[in-house]
Amino acid sequence: MRPLARAAAVILSVCALAALYADAARAGAWDDVKIDSKADENESIVLTAKEEALVATLHNASATTAANPHPTRYKRITTVLCQRTESVFQPQWLREACQSNETTMTELECPPEAVALEGLWTSVWETENDRYGPWHALNRGSCLVAADLRAEAQFAFEVLTIPAPEPSIQPTQWALVNVHSPVSVTTPVQRFDVELLGIPVVLEATATTFTWNFGDGSAPLVTQDPGRPWHEGDPIPDESWVGHTWTRKGTYPVTMTTTWQGRFALAGTDAWEDVDGDVTTTSTVGPIQVLEARSQLVDGTLG
Structure with missing residues (x-):
């Protein structure tokens, strides 16, 4: 190899190593x-x-x-x-x-x-x-493995900001005294990409319990059933539906607290580990105006 070519090769080699160590x-x-x-x-x-x-x-x-x-x-x-x-x-x-x-x-x-x-x-x-x-x-x-990051995943889950689900009541802004109003909530499993000590991890939150407070002094309704909305053609909602029956007129704020349990896995793997404990989020509905319906005889056809 010519001296000039040899020198160029050395310079390139040194530059390559410099880039390697800089990276x-x-x-x-x-x-x-x-x-x-x-x-x-x-x-x-x-x-x-x-x-x-x-x-x-x-x-x-x-x-x-x-x-x-x-x-x-x-x-x-x-x-x-x-x-x-x-x-x-x-x-x-x-x-x-x-x-x-x-x-x-x-x-x-x-x-x-x-x-x-x-x-x-x-x-x-x-x-x-x-x-x-x-x-x-x-x-x-x-x-x-995921278990090596259990303590870090536990802390990350506890401070995780989980978007609170949006519950619904039917009807949406009012209800009638002594008429059962169905409530429901959609809670898909939520996943979050995080890094724990520099390791990419997936945290997963699953809703397990729903606690409804209907604002009228009644005991909270605690259920694992997310409920279901009423649709045209369904039977009239009764006490078997997740919901509430107000017994007196008034305006009531309604809150729903969701309890979440978590698990985690290293990104790109399917080896899940449970997180101990749970976290909660709270959603607000309403206020709901509860009205009283009265029957009245009229002379002629309404409408």
């Missing part, structure tokens, strides 16, 4: 430092249950609290980075760490219901040296 840095490949799994403000790194148990065994991490001034530090490193130890663009700490660890940095294959995570590295405080020690690879990667 990796932007993606947080070595810049994301996690303090004790979930005790730091940086939530970009997640530990699987197996990794947390391993860390607790190796570094007594179970005794570490957020108040600890020297908690274990964590990084996730893509497997390709330790294959570029000769690059001048690789940080010194990473070059030394890759050369001092014997962990095989190979690609990890995970089942369809899991997400592959890069290798987990840790650095612990060395009291005798009054500084953090070198980075050590704990594994070549992990397969994260």
Whole structure:
């Protein structure tokens, strides 16, 4: 190869490596430092249950609290980075760490219901040296499943803004004393795309219970039946329909509280995990004006 061509090839090679490491840095490949799994403000790194148990065994991490001034530090490193130890663009700490660890940095294959995570590295405080020690690879990667994000999914579901369903009463603005008025609500399953510790997750909310308060001092109606609206040709609604019968005239505000239960799955998978507890939303209908109908004899045909 001619000297000029060889120089051009070297320049291209260096530029390609520079682009590789610039992209990796932007993606947080070595810049994301996690303090004790979930005790730091940086939530970009997640530990699987197996990794947390391993860390607790190796570094007594179970005794570490957020108040600890020297908690274990964590990084996730893509497997390709330790294959570029000769690059001048690789940080010194990473070059030394890759050369001092014997962990095989190979690609990890995970089942369809899991997400592959890069290798987990840790650095612990060395009291005798009054500084953090070198980075050590704990594994070549992990397969994260939905259950590993249960605590994060629980919190995300509790603070999730679920659009309240729109209930209906027939008739829509008025009712008659001692005449049963049907109520109903449409509640399709609602899904939300979120990220938990940087992992794409689908949260699902399903309505399980409906609590109606009809504003007249009667006990709330609690049911798992969303009810059904009356249509032309249906029998006249009676007490078997989800609804209410007002016994006196007046104007009454009506509220309906929906109780939701949740579950979640890693995006692109169908391995669902239930969320403990439930959340509620409240909808308002009306106010409903309740009238009294009176019969009266007339001389002749009305209308």
